[in-house]
Every structure is written in structure tokens, then in C-alpha cells.
Amino acid sequence: MPVLRRLLALALLLGAGAPLWAQGSPYVPLDHPLLPLAELLISRGDIADPSPMIRPFRRADLIRVLNAAALDTSASAGRIGERLRQAFTDSDSSAWFRVAARGGLQMFTRARRDLLHPAGADGVRFYADAAFEGRAGPLVLVSRPAAENRLKVDPDWAGAGLQRQKNQAYRFIDAYIAAQFRQARLFYGQMDRNWGPAQALGLSIANYGYPRSDVGFDLALRDLQFTVVATQLTDVRAADSLDHKRYFLAHRLNLRVSSRLNLALWETGLLAGPNQSFNPLFRNPMTLLSFPIQQGQADDRNTIIGGDLSWRPARRLLLEGQAMIDDKWRLRDDPGHTGELRHPGRYAFTIRGSGAIGATGSWSASLALLSSLAYRTTDSAKSFIDRGVGIGPHFPDNLVMSIAMAQPVARRWVVTPDLTLLRQGEGRIDAPFPVDRELSDTPELFIGTVASTYRIGTSVSGSAGGFALSGNAGLHHTTNADHVRGRSRTRLEARLVATFGWSIGGPLR
Numbered sequence: 380m381p382v383l384r385r386l387l388a389l390a391l392l393l394g395a396g397a398p399l400w401a402q403g404s405p406y407v408p409l410d411h412p413l414l415p416l417a418e419l420l421i422s423r424g425d426i427a428d429p430s431p432m433i434r435p436f437r438r439a440d441l442i443r444v445l446n447a448a449a450l451d452t453s454a455s456a457g458r459i460g461e462r463l464r465q466a467f468t469d470s471d472s473s474a475w476f477r478v479a480a481r482g483g484l485q486m487f488t489r490a491r492r493d494l495l496h497p498a499g500a501d502g503v504r505f506y507a508d509a510a511f512e513g514r515a516g517p518l519v520l521v522s523r524p525a526a527e528n529r530l531k532v533d534p535d536w537a538g539a540g541l542q543r544q545k546n547q548a549y550r551f552i553d554a555y556i557a558a559q560f561r562q563a564r565l566f567y568g569q570m571d572r573n574w575g576p577a578q579a580l581g582l583s584i585a586n587y588g589y590p591r592s593d594v595g596f597d598l599a600l601r602d603l604q605f606t607v608v609a610t611q612l613t614d615v616r617a618a619d620s621l622d623h624k625r626y627f628l629a630h631r632l633n634l635r636v637s638s639r640l641n642l643a644l645w646e647t648g649l650l651a652g653p654n655q656s657f658n659p660l661f662r663n664p665m666t667l668l669s670f671p672i673q674q675g676q677a678d679d680r681n682t683i684i685g686g687d688l689s690w691r692p693a694r695r696l697l698l699e700g701q702a703m704i705d706d707k708w709r710l711r712d713d714p715g716h717t718g719e720l721r722h723p724g725r726y727a728f729t730i731r732g733s734g735a736i737g738a739t740g741s742w743s744a745s746l747a748l749l750s751s752l753a754y755r756t757t758d759s760a761k762s763f764i765d766r767g768v769g770i771g772p773h774f775p776d777n778l779v780m781s782i783a784m785a786q787p788v789a790r791r792w793v794v795t796p797d798l799t800l801l802r803q804g805e806g807r808i809d810a811p812f813p814v815d816r817e818l819s820d821t822p823e824l825f826i827g828t829v830a831s832t833y834r835i836g837t838s839v840s841g842s843a844g845g846f847a848l849s850g851n852a853g854l855h856h857t858t859n860a861d862h863v864r865g866r867s868r869t870r871l872e873a874r875l876v877a878t879f880g881w882s883i884g885g886p887l888r
Contacts (some may be wrong), residue, residue, distance in 0.1 A: 393645045396772065399496065403519035404439030404469055405512050408552065409571040409586050412847040415793040415840045416459050417441055419575055419785050422696045422733035423739040425456040431641040431689035432699065433606065434573045434586075437559075438467040440713075455739040458790040472886035474515045481847065481880025482507035487873065489519040493587065494800050494851060494872045495772055495832060504528040506876060508552060517560055521568075525551040535588060535773070537613075537766035543705075550589065566595035572608070574631065574639070574645070575687070576699035576731040577747055580772045582646050583629055583685055583703065584608065588768035593627075602635040606666040610764045612649075621653040625758035627770065630664040633687070643687040646772075650680045651760040670799030681761035683754075695735040702728040705753055708823070723823035725752045727772070728822050751776040751806035751826045752813075762808065769808050776826055778808025785885040797853075799834040804860050828862040836872075839858070850875035 407414055426448045429440035445464060450457035469475070485506040490499030494709045506523035530536045532547040542548040555568025569590040575581025595612035612625040631645035648668035650661045661668065684701030692698065704793065708724030727750060733743040741888040754764040755773040763770045781784050783797035805827035836853020852873035860868040 382555070384847040389878055394586070396702045399664040401517060401559060401561045402439070402473065403435040403513075403517045403557060405519055405521050406435040406437055406481050406553075406557075406570060407441060407467065407471065408523070409435055410552070410849065412840045412842045413463065414793070415785070415838075416787065416790075417463055419676050419741050420459060421577065421643045421788060422697060422743060422785070423735040424691065424697065425450060426460070427638070428577075428689065428697075432575060432577075432581075432643060432687045433633075434577065434633075435570065438469055441467055455787060459787060460808075462790050465752070469514070470886065474551070474815070474887040475884060476887055477512045477882060477884030478509065478514075478683070479882035480507070480509040481845075481878040483526065483876065483878030485529050486875045486877075487529060488871060491535055492533070492874065493535075493773070494853065494855075494874065495779070495799070495834070496803075496838075496873050497855075498534045500530065502532065502822070505547075510553070512884075513796055515887070519555075519559060521553050521555055521570075522558075523551065525550055525552050527862045533769050537589075537768075537791040546607055546739075552590070554592075560601055564595075564597040564599060566593075566597075568592055575701045576631075576729055576745065577733075578690055579729055579731055579747065581633070581703050582727050582729060582771050583645050583683065584812055585636050585769065585771045587773045588765065588770070591765060604631075604635075605632070605664075606631045606635040609662055610658075614759045615651070617651075617653075617760040619653070619757065619768065621836065622834065623653055624655045625649060625651040625760060625765075626657045627662070627663065627765070628654070628668065630689075639691040646682060646685065647683050647685075647763070648680050648682040649761050649763055651758065652679065652802060680760070681756045683763070697733045699731045699733075700729065702726070706756075720819045722818045723752060723821055724750060725754075726750050727753050736784060740784060742782070742784050745780070747777075747779045748824070749775040750823055751775055751821060754808050755810070755812055756815065757812050759809075759812065759858060762812075764808055767809060773808060774803065775808055777825065778805035778824070780801045788841070790844075791843050792838060792839060792848075794839050796837040797834070799832075799836070799853075801832040801834070803830045803832070828859050828864050830857055830859045830862050834872075845879050845881055847878050847880065848876070850877075 427444045429444050430436035438439050445460050450460045484502045488501045490496035509612050510523040513520045526547050529542045531539055553570045558565040562829035569592040571586040571590050573581045573586045574584045589694040591644050593608050596607045598605040606886050608629045612626050612627055614622045617623045627649055629647040630642055633642050633643040646668055669684055681707050683703050689699040690698045704772055705725035709721045711721050729747040756872055779801050781799040783795050785793050785795040787793055832854045834853045838851040841850045855872050856869045858867050860866045
């Protein structure tokens with residue numbers, strides 16, 4: 380594959396200069412049962428964020444901030460830090476391997492992973508995965524296949540129709556090769572990504588859907604970080620009855636203003652057409668996709684511009700925010716004598732605050748708003764979806780407010796009760812885009828009948844020995860359920876994964 384060959388060639392070229400070498404380190408998966416313990420310490424201010432507004436981070440980066448914090452091991456934070464060191468410290472050997480397998484059960488009231496938008500059948504299904512990890516100097520290789528029969532009834536899984544006829548459904552949760560040097564990192568493969576406030580769906584790239592293979596590059600200086608992700612998406616049959624080829628690019632520039640403040644600008648773009656190629660101008664991360672006319676190119680892409688803020692005004696308080704604009708609004712018809720009708724804007728924002736409670740716990744509060752037409756445009760092939768699921772959030776036209784408290788238990792578990800309100804309009808990311816006066820008459824927020832869901836729930840995550848548990852359950856009361864005025868519904872929505880596992884590993888010679 381040309382992309383992989385170029386990545387390996389560049390890795391070998393960089394690796395030829397020994398002073399540039401740094402020991403590679405795998406990324407901490409977003410579904411790791413111990414990740415909430417690390418997020419607890421970050422929220423409390425016990426440790427710095429290894430990668431503000433970017434997940435996943437590397438295991439080595441988590442160990443780096445733990446070492447820098449020099450936590451007191453007689454206190455709760457210090458004992459949790461030691462637990463994380465035991466779980467995520469890489470072997471001292473420059474070349475090593477590790478195999479970790481686990482198996483157990485998945486239990487769910489609905490197969491879709493998003494409990495606030497439940498869909499699919501319920502069930503208790505077998506689950507197993509096996510992680511194969513290896514390092515050779517700066518090179519890291521990871522593959523984690525999973526047997527997961529829940530996929531057969533998940534409406535967000537594109538392969539459900541094919542795998543429903545099989546005895547077992549499979550997917551790769553992680554599968555990548557990375558070349559990591561002191562100030563530059565190259566990536567090819569797939570893993571869950573989320574760009575945004577921790578434990579909230581990112582507005583640019585989110586882990587709502589299932590991971591897709593992409594190519595990534597990171598420039599990692601102390602005060603400046605530059606990140607690029609690019610991939611080809613699945614073809615889409617558009618309104619012209621032709622199959623359109625589609626390409627996605629995201630780039631983000633983060634400035635570390637101080638040890639307490641990070642500011643970032645980012646842009647995402649989607650290029651599509653019946654004979655479209657991933658042309659050099661579009662994939663050039665040093666240009667702005669939103670202004671192609673400045674390069675002598677037609678405006679043939681859908682682009683989003685956004686910004687991030689991560690600020691710790693006090694040691695025990697963290698404020699995070701993210702905002703994006705897809706298209707500005709027109710308040711009246713024909714504002715520039717172009718014949719353009721008035722129309723609503725397409726935008727979204729998320730704000731989140733978190734901090735310490737007492738000697739061991741943390742709190743968080745968040746607000747997210749996505750306008751009714753966010754992530755879609757007049758050409759359906761250029762909407763920000765892949766395999767029918769959002770590349771960022773999947774459900775626009777909503778407002779979500781949530782408060783939660785996280786409490787560690789025996790330095791191995793995190794229990795997090797929460798209260799959440801979702802107000803969801805009838806706008807959908809895969810719905811036809813309105814045109815002419817229908818567009819002018821579309822409300823900027825809350826199309827049609829608004830369904831309101833009130834949730835009181837809790838999540839638990841952690842591991843002890845070979846046993847690991849990740850679960851989320853809540854009592855959901857929905858008014859105007861299914862967007863039918865006057866219809867109410869109250870039911871339990873829950874997901875639970877319980878597994879037993881083992882691992883082996885050692886140096887490679």
C-alpha cells in the first residue's frame with residue numbers, strides 16, 4: 380500500500396539519526412477499564428493532562444506526568460498513581476512483546492453504545508479480545524481483534540447485515556503501526572480518537588462511531604503541538620445516482636501558553652465527487668481548507684473551523700471548551716446581492732468544568748449544544764458521516780447538560796453517579812438537507828417536537844487481578860418520546876462488560 384510504504388520509508392529515514400530516537404509507547408485505549416482512574420487524577424489536578432483535549436494519549440506520557448507529580452503514596456492519589464504505573468509502565472527493553480487476552484460477557488438493554496439515544500435489541504452476549512503489542516526502538520505495533528456478538532444488533536455497526544448470518548461477529552478495536560521520535564510521531568492504522576473535552580464527544584473527531592484506518596502525524600514540542608489525521612471514507616451514492624469518492628482531513632495547532640493554559644485552532648474538511656482524488660491541495664495541512672478560492676480552486680468541499688481551550692485557573696479547577704462553525708447564518712435575504720436566502724447557522728459548542736471533591740473524589744459539569752443542521756450540507760456526500768455514522772457527534776439538533784461525581788474505590792475502581800438532561804429535536808445527520816424556503820424556515824435549534832430525557836445513573840470501571848469491569852446504567856424518563864407529543868417512557872438503560880484475562884510478555888532478541 381503506497382501510504383504504508385511511505386510511512387515506513389520516512390520512519391527508517393528518521394530512525395537513521397540515533398539522537399532522534401525515543402522509545403516508542405502504545406496508546407492507552409479509550410475503552411481501557413483503568414482510564415477513568417487517570418481521568419480522575421487529571422480532573423482533580425493531582426497530575427497534569429498528558430495531552431490536553433486529545434485522546435488517546437501514550438502510556439509513556441501518562442507515566443511522565445505521574446513521575447512529575449511526585450504524588451505521596453500514603454495518600455489516595457499516590458496509591459492510584461502507583462496502580463497506574465503498574466498497569467502502564469512499558470518494559471525497559473528497547474524491543475519487547477506483550478500478549479493480553481480476556482473473555483467474558485457483554486450485557487445490554489440496547490445494543491447501541493449511546494445510552495441517551497437507545498436503539499437495537501437487548502441481550503447477553505459473549506465477548507473476547509486479544510491485544511498483541513510490540514516495540515522495537517521507536518516502532519510500535521499493536522493489533523487487538525475482538526469477538527463481539529453485540530455488533531449483530533447494533534444499528535451503528537456497518538457490518539451488522541453481513542455478520543448477522545455468522546456464528547460470531549468480529550472487529551479490530553486497535554490495529555496500528557507507529558514510529559515515534561522525540562519531536563515527531565507517525566501513525567498508520569486505526570484506534571478510537573476523540574478531540575475535545577475529556578469524557579465528552581469531540582466536535583471535530585469523536586469516538587461515537589467505530590474506528591477507521593487513517594494516517595496521522597504529530598509534531599510534539601514542549602509548547603507547540605501540531606496534529607494531522609487524514610483518511611479515505613467509504614463511497615456514497617449521491618443525489619446524482621453516482622458513487623462519490625470521499626476524503627477526510629483534520630489538522631490542529633495547539634499552543635501551550637503556560638503550564639495552566641492551552642489554546643488550539645483546528646479545521647476539518649470533507650472532499651467528495653464521482654471522480655474525486657485525494658488531491659495534494661486538499662491534503663496539504665499547511666493551508667486552510669475553508670478558503671480554497673485563495674488557491675484558485677472552486678469551493679467544492681465541506682469544511683469546519685473550530686477552537687479549543689483548556690485552562691486550569693487554580694490547581695483544583697479545570698475548565699475546557701470547544702466551539703466550531705460549519706456555516707455562518709444569514710439574517711435576511713440577499714445580504715450581498717447574490718440571491719442567497721436567509722438561513723440558520725451551523726455550529727456547535729461544548730463547555731466542561733471539573734475539579735476536586737474532598738481528599739479523593741472529583742466533580743464535573745458540562746453543557747453541549749449542536750445546532751439543527753450541523754455536520755451536513757446541500758450535497759449529502761459531503762456530510763460529516765462515514766458508514767452512516769457521524770465522524771464527530773452523530774446526533775445534532777440537541778442540548779445536553781450533565782453533572783457527575785467520581786469516587787475511587789480501593790484504588791482499583793471508579794464509581795461515577797450522574798444527572799443528565801437531553802433535549803433532542805428531530806434534526807438528523809443523515810436527513811436530506813432542506814433547500815430554498817424550507818431552509819429559511821428551519822429553526823436553528825430544535826426541529827419539530829422536542830423529546831426530553833432525564834437520566835439519573837451511574838458508571839463503574841476498573842480491574843482487580845485478572846477481572847475487569849466496565850458498566851453504565853441509568854433510569855431514563857423521556858417526555859415526548861419518539862417525538863410524539865404527550866408520549867412518555869421510563870425505562871432502565873444499561874451496558875456492562877465483565878471479563879477475566881491474562882497476559883504474557885518479555886524482551887525480544
